[in-house]
Amino acid sequence: MTPATPPEHIGTLNENPLHAGLKAWCARPGDQVEVPVDGYVVDIVRGEMLIEVQTKSFYAIRDKLRALASEHPVRLVHPVPADKWLVKLAEGGEGVQERRRSPKHGTALDVFDELVSCPMLPARAGFSLHVVLTEEEEVRRREEGRAWRRKGWVIVERRLLDVQDDVLLEEPADFRALLPQGLPDPFTTADLSEAASIRRRLAQRMAYCLREMGAVGRAGKCGNAYLYTRRPA
DSSP: OOOOOOOTTOOOTTOOHHHHHHHHHHOOTTOEEEEEETTEEEEEEETTEEEEEOSSOSGGGHHHHHHHHTTSOEEEEEEEEEEEEEEEEOGGGOSEEEEEEOSOOOOGGGGHHHHTTSTTGGGSTTEEEEEEEEEEEEEEEEOTTSOGGGTTEEEEEEEEEEEEEEEEEOSHHHHHTTSOTTOOSSBOHHHHHHHHTOOHHHHHHHHHHHHHTTSSEEEEEETTEEEEESSOO
């Protein structure tokens, strides 16, 4: 699914390429864009629904989401790179020094890394989360003294190349359905980590979010580990 060409009325001033590409992919005829609502500027307004595209941290906009969701149906659109190309710019920013595919492949479960900052939002009536699995380019430029973990390579921008799949989560039960098959009930975060083939930290965040939104319940402890059950809290 290749992203659509942005309608002429979609502004791109001070807008990063990934955000602009996703907004264009989301937009439908008749949508309004960059609309002031209750003191905030909303990316897309579709009838009664407010659609906000967030490519980075949910924490940065959690107050905005909470305020808008208290009065309106809100859909949050967030990309997860299923495939990523790492592009290193040549010295001086002229041309490309290297372009290679990242060995990392994201899944819809990665959204819990961000949702942990506002885990109760999915429990609100009218709130939905649209996870978009993308193919992206991540463009980097070398800057001495910065980004020491990447040996000075600073991320300049992200670009949307394609949309591979998308998952719409409209209520807590949809989030619970992301739990992997074969997971015991009750389960620990270690069980979840193994069954879903994800990092233990991500499994902990997933279990926390599901519990906070009421999609799963607590079922005591096994040693020092909490037990969770698929039965809603």
